[in-house]
Amino acid sequence: MTSRCIVILLDGLGDRSSPVLGHKTPLQAARTPNLDALAALGANGLFHAERPGVSLPSENAHFAMFGYRQEEFPGRGLLEALGAGIEINPDEVYVLAHFINAEEAGNTLYVKQHRPRVAAGEARALVQAVRRYETDDIRFVFRQTKDLDGILALSGRVSPLITDTDPIQVDCPMMSAAPWRSAAGEREAVRTAGALNSYLSWCYRTLGDQAGNRDRRRRNRVPVNAVVTQRAGRWKDVESFARRWGLRGLSISSGLVFWGLAAFIGLETCKVRDSDEPGADLAGRLDQAFSLAGDYEFIHVHTKAPDVAAHSKDPRRKVEVIEALDRGLAAAVDRAGDEETVLIVTSDHSTPSNGPLIHSGEPVPIMVTGPGMRRDQVRRFDEINCAAGALGQVYGGDFMPMVLNFLDRSKLKGLMDTAVDQPYWPGRRSPFRLNNENGK
Numbered sequence: 525m526t527s528r529c530i531v532i533l534l535d536g537l538g539d540r541s542s543p544v545l546g547h548k549t550p551l552q553a554a555r556t557p558n559l560d561a562l563a564a565l566g567a568n569g570l571f572h573a574e575r576p577g578v579s580l581p582s583e584n585a586h587f588a589m590f591g592y593r594q595e596e597f598p599g600r601g602l603l604e605a606l607g608a609g610i611e612i613n614p615d616e617v618y619v620l621a622h623f624i625n626a627e628e629a630g631n632t633l634y635v636k637q638h639r640p641r642v643a644a645g646e647a648r649a650l651v652q653a654v655r656r657y658e659t660d661d662i663r664f665v666f667r668q669t670k671d672l673d674g675i676l677a678l679s680g681r682v683s684p685l686i687t688d689t690d691p692i693q694v695d696c697p698m699m700s701a702a703p704w705r706s707a708a709g710e711r712e713a714v715r716t717a718g719a720l721n722s723y724l725s726w727c728y729r730t731l732g733d734q735a736g737n738r739d740r741r742r743r744n745r746v747p748v749n750a751v752v753t754q755r756a757g758r759w760k761d762v763e764s765f766a767r768r769w770g771l772r773g774l775s776i777s778s779g780l781v782f783w784g785l786a787a788f789i790g791l792e793t794c795k796v797r798d799s800d801e802p803g804a805d806l807a808g809r810l811d812q813a814f815s816l817a818g819d820y821e822f823i824h825v826h827t828k829a830p831d832v833a834a835h836s837k838d839p840r841r842k843v844e845v846i847e848a849l850d851r852g853l854a855a856a857v858d859r860a861g862d863e864e865t866v867l868i869v870t871s872d873h874s875t876p877s878n879g880p881l882i883h884s885g886e887p888v889p890i891m892v893t894g895p896g897m898r899r900d901q902v903r904r905f906d907e908i909n910c911a912a913g914a915l916g917q918v919y920g921g922d923f924m925p926m927v928l929n930f931l932d933r934s935k936l937k938g939l940m941d942t943a944v945d946q947p948y949w950p951g952r953r954s955p956f957r958l959n960n961e962n963g964k
Contacts, residue, residue, distance in 0.1 A: 528865055528866070529822050530867050532825045532869045533871065534846075534870070535871060536872070536873060537871035538874030538875070538888035539876055540879070542878055545840070550834075553843050556904075556905060556906075558856065560904050562869060568891045568892075568914065569891075569918050570907070571871070571887055572888070573920035574920055575919065576885055576887055579873070581600070581883065584597060586782070588923075589872065590791075591769060591921075596762050598757045599755055599757015600757060601757035602684075602788075605618040605677070606784035608675060613677075616679045617682045617757070619753045620673075622638070623647075623650055635690075635695070640748050651668045654731065660722075662682055663680055664720075669780060683713040686702065686713060690754040692882065720753065728750045731747070736748075765789045767790075772819075772820050773822040774791060774813075776823065777793070777794075777825075778795070778796050778827075792820075802827060802845055806829075806852035807854070814855065817865065830871070835882075837877060837879075839877040841877075853869075866892065866930045868927075869891050871888035874887070897930070900912070928947060935947055935949035
């Protein structure tokens with residue numbers, strides 16, 4: 525029986541064609557001998573965690589890949605709080621927050637610069653200036669996570685069903701927090717949105733007179749004078765990954781949201797840091813995965829590098845990063861013939877390296893190698909060639925059942941070896957015990 529599945533997740537790998545690349549995607553334009561070798565050893569296809577056209581953030585795409593429904597999703601604010609090691613209160617709401625430079629015009633704040641460059645001491649002083657606030661029996665605590673980013677914890681009678689205040693773009697007005705339309709009649713959502721608007725107004729007034737900002741103005745530097753928020757979340761109880769899929773899992777990843785997601789669903793975590801050498805980073809993570817392979821049945825190996833490169837809006841930069849990652853995959857090619865290992869290479873979403881979108885809705889390539897895998901005719905790992913592969917179009921809800929199938933752990937439909945109709949086989953069975961002679 526195949527023992528384990530290693531998923532190599534190249535975040536934001538998919539893209540759109542670019543004129544500067546001869547109307548190829550960065551993945552098509554890149555030289556990727558190792559990815560191509562892996563594609564030739566197995567089955568290929570296209571993957572979308574929801575459905576084509578839907579632009580997903582990494583956390584929602586991963587959540588679907590790991591076999592969870594979107595109604596179970598707790599919100600990114602909660603996940604990053606978990607990843608940052610913040611003690612979670614299930615009644616509190618956690619919101620992503622960061623500092624900006626804003627200009628006031630007509631009683632409206634316009635975002636001019638996200639996360640202006642500041643020294644570490646300046647950032648700590650800014651956080652301290654707006655750390656605590658209370659209004660309408662709702663309490664706010666700003667917890668710094670890195671530089672000018674943090675988590676805003678809201679306590680009291682609060683709701684996560686509130687809109688963002690961060691427009692993402694510059695030269696756009698900050699948005700007013702409001703309850704979701706579906707929660708417009710819920711008092712807690714209305715009060716939470718109102719209290720957040722009060723807090724953000726207080727932040728602007730407080731930061732305007734903060735000592736560090738007075739000094740920045742004297743030095744003709746833009747003040748860091750406002751806070752914006754997005755993606756509120758609150759704890760939800762969900763079934764653990766091991767109980768849902770019958771696999772002991774590990775995530776080798778960097779970044780608060782991935783550490784938090786792993787903690788939320790019960791994956792063990794190997795926390796790593798990114799360097800300026802994405803290929804070396806990936807090679808090191810694969811070394812860890814292979815060395816720990818005997819202890820786990822599902823290992824998630826993640827790199828954010830393609831996504832970060834795409835956000836630079838420079839397709840050529842993304843080509844360079846993809847080629848570096850391909851060099852880091854040499855060990856995966858060497859291990860592709862391992863009879864105990866299923867190897868999957870894919871991405872969570874497409875990140876366009878040109879145009880205004882943060883992420884886009886095109887599917888991404890996926891390939892699988894392992895014992896008994898149907899080998900197709902695909903010889904190039906990219907968004908176009910993989911479309912002709914044997915896997916066809918794979919969706920988020922297909923991913924974990926496919927993993928169980930490739931591991932020979934998929935239960936025959938209709939069997940009930942436990943009281944719960946779990947998808948994996950064998951289940952946590954209760955052994956039959958003979959009655960004694962009097963039937964008891």
